[in-house]
Amino acid sequence: MKITQISVFLENRKGRLYGVCSLLGKNRINIRALTIAETQDFGILRMVVDNPEETLKILKKSGFVVHLTDIVAVEVEDKPGGLAGILKILFDNNLNVEYVYGFLEKFSDNALLVMRFEEPDRAIEILKKKKIRVVGKEEITDL
Amino acid sequence: METYYWNKELETIDQASLEDLQLKLLRDTVQAALKTPFYRNRLKKAGINSGDDIRSLQDLQRIPFTTKDDLREGYPTGLLAVDLAEVVRIHTSSGTTGTPTVIYHTKEDLDNWTELVCRCIVATGATREDVFQNTMSYGLFTGGLGLHYGAERLGMTVIPVGSGNTRRQIQLMKDFKTTVIHATPSYMLHIYSKLNEFKIPLNELFLKKAYLGAEPYSENTRRKIEEFFHIDVYNSYGLSEMNGPGVSFECIHKCGMHTWEDSYLLEIIDPKTTRTLSEEHEGEIVLTNLRRRATPLLRYRTRDLAFIHKGKCKCRRTHHRLSRITGRTDDMLIVNGVNVYPSQIEEVVMRIPQVGTNYQICLEKDGTLDKIIVKVEIYSKLFTGDIRQLDALKAKINEELRAAIIISPIVELHEPGSLPVSEGKAKRVVDSRIKL
Numbered sequence: 001m002k003i004t005q006i007s008v009f010l011e012n013r014k015g016r017l018y019g020v021c022s023l024l025g026k027n028r029i030n031i032r033a034l035t036i037a038e039t040q041d042f043g044i045l046r047m048v049v050d051n052p053e054e055t056l057k058i059l060k061k062s063g064f065v066v067h068l069t070d071i072v073a074v075e076v077e078d079k080p081g082g083l084a085g086i087l088k089i090l091f092d093n094n095l096n097v098e099y100v101y102g103f104l105e106k107f108s109d110n111a112l113l114v115m116r117f118e119e120p121d122r123a124i125e126i127l128k129k130k131k132i133r134v135v136g137k138e139e140i141t142d143l
Numbered sequence: 144m145e146t147y148y149w150n151k152e153l154e155t156i157d158q159a160s161l162e163d164l165q166l167k168l169l170r171d172t173v174q175a176a177l178k179t180p181f182y183r184n185r186l187k188k189a190g191i192n193s194g195d196d197i198r199s200l201q202d203l204q205r206i207p208f209t210t211k212d213d214l215r216e217g218y219p220t221g222l223l224a225v226d227l228a229e230v231v232r233i234h235t236s237s238g239t240t241g242t243p244t245v246i247y248h249t250k251e252d253l254d255n256w257t258e259l260v261c262r263c264i265v266a267t268g269a270t271r272e273d274v275f276q277n278t279m280s281y282g283l284f285t286g287g288l289g290l291h292y293g294a295e296r297l298g299m300t301v302i303p304v305g306s307g308n309t310r311r312q313i314q315l316m317k318d319f320k321t322t323v324i325h326a327t328p329s330y331m332l333h334i335y336s337k338l339n340e341f342k343i344p345l346n347e348l349f350l351k352k353a354y355l356g357a358e359p360y361s362e363n364t365r366r367k368i369e370e371f372f373h374i375d376v377y378n379s380y381g382l383s384e385m386n387g388p389g390v391s392f393e394c395i396h397k398c399g400m401h402t403w404e405d406s407y408l409l410e411i412i413d414p415k416t417t418r419t420l421s422e423e424h425e426g427e428i429v430l431t432n433l434r435r436r437a438t439p440l441l442r443y444r445t446r447d448l449a450f451i452h453k454g455k456c457k458c459r460r461t462h463h464r465l466s467r468i469t470g471r472t473d474d475m476l477i478v479n480g481v482n483v484y485p486s487q488i489e490e491v492v493m494r495i496p497q498v499g500t501n502y503q504i505c506l507e508k509d510g511t512l513d514k515i516i517v518k519v520e521i522y523s524k525l526f527t528g529d530i531r532q533l534d535a536l537k538a539k540i541n542e543e544l545r546a547a548i549i550i551s552p553i554v555e556l557h558e559p560g561s562l563p564v565s566e567g568k569a570k571r572v573v574d575s576r577i578k579l
Binding site for chain 1: 521523526527528530533534555556557558559560561
């Protein structure tokens with residue numbers, strides 16, 4: 001149920017983000033979720049795409065520094081306290097969220113979030129036990 | 144203007160007597176140097192087996208040059224000429240790579256060094272009434288301790304602040320009515336730029352003189368600093384291999400730096416052919432210790448470029464006057480007075496596995512001070528997508544560079560292939576500083 005996230009190292013230079021996005025566009029790869037972690041002189045672009053293996057190949061071929069990370073896509077009720085409810089479950093089970101960001105579109109009435117855990121398998125197990133929907137790879141591809 | 148001397152007899156010695164003295168001291172120095180494995184081997188090859196083999200000053204030409212690489216290869220004791228028990232101080236300086244160079248001093252060596260510094264200070268007209276603030280680094284760097292002991296022996300009131308902390312520097316200047324300051328030219332300009340910020344107007348300071356060295360600067364910058372502070376600026380030259388400051392210094396006439404020729408044999412050579420050059424011809428400064436016994440160096444190639452002024456100085460000192468340092472024969476960088484070799488940086492950067500094969504060193508001005516930026520390409524296979532890992536990598540590179548080059552650089556991480564591919568060393572270093 002884990003999903004593959006692609007991380008791209010971006011140095012602080014004009015046009016680097018454009019470089020990645022235009023490359024993906026040309027290859028008809030769709031970005032489903034995206035966030036940028038930035039520091040003073042570099043950033044890390046994190047994204048979920050519809051075809052991670054192909055994306056990895058394309059970016060590497062163009063010389064980008066890329067890494068694949070397992071993340072978990074979690075459905076969150078789109079209402080006040082929706083996210084808090086899930087975070088409580090995680091907190092009660094002593095699960096630390098390293099970072100979280102949202103998908104660009106919804107594919108049900110619920111919002112879809114990317115969550116990164118140190119122990120993704122245990123996280124999935126606990127969330128499922130609490131009837132929280134965790135979205136799988138195929139669903140992302142068909143989004 | 145009245146001229147004062149610390150050691151009038153030696154400072155105004157006539158040429159014939161000077162040469163007699165130099166020959167005697169050179170023989171003693173060669174004899175001392177022969178006690179080291181390095182020189183025993185090297186001088187033997189040149190047919191010199193004792194000090195007596197030096198029959199005239201012309202015989203200096205038979206002695207092979209000594210280079211910084213020789214010092215590095217001789218590290219730590221290859222050039223030590225006395226029993227370690229005789230040594231009272233050690234100064235090391237960074238080599239061109241990880242191996243440093245070391246200079247040992249006996250008590251007499253330090254006494255002689257201090258004597259020369261006293262001559263320098265007195266030559267500028269300073270006296271024991273002056274308050275001397277030393278903003279050069281203390282410790283292994285010779286700039287701080289060298290001037291310190293001379294100023295103390297002369298009886299000046301010494302404030303041994305060391306480098307940095309400009310606010311405190313200015314406060315001390317004001318509170319203790321500092322009249323003489325020892326600094327790098329860029330730091331002097333930095334102090335000036337901070338006076339407003341710290342709300343201490345110039346008329347609350349008592350500064351009269353500045354001794355500026357450790358960095359190249361121009362006649363224009365001297366004039367600028369003199370006008371800013373309403374003071375006299377004197378140029379200072381020295382290098383750790385030749386003790387440190389006190390080798391050459393300007394007198395009140397500010398027309399070149401008197402080089403103490405009863406302690407150093409001064410030659411200017413063509414760095415390519417190694418032929419000796421005459422006065423007013425620019426070349427590499429070559430110095431021979433005449434009085435140092437713990438680490439006597441013969442014909443040491445300083446890699447500094449300058450020329451010798453023609454004619455006599457109005458101060459009646461007979462010692463030749465060296466021009467400003469006009470450049471280097473190697474790629475050494477001077478960053479806020481600290482000597483840095485690109486090869487030292489390369490060595491550190493290349494031993495860190497997360498760093499790729501390319502790097503670049505950029506030098507920029509931050510106000511009047513220098514800053515050094517080391518740009519490295521990260522090695523893609525070790526990228527984990529984790530920002531903390533990259534921050535830790537930057538901190539590690541910074542820490543290791545600081546250990547190697549003493550100063551703390553700004554480290555930037557770049558994508559592989561983004562830095563210009565180097566064709567020789569030149570491209571690795573981008574120096575966009577405006578010359579002082």
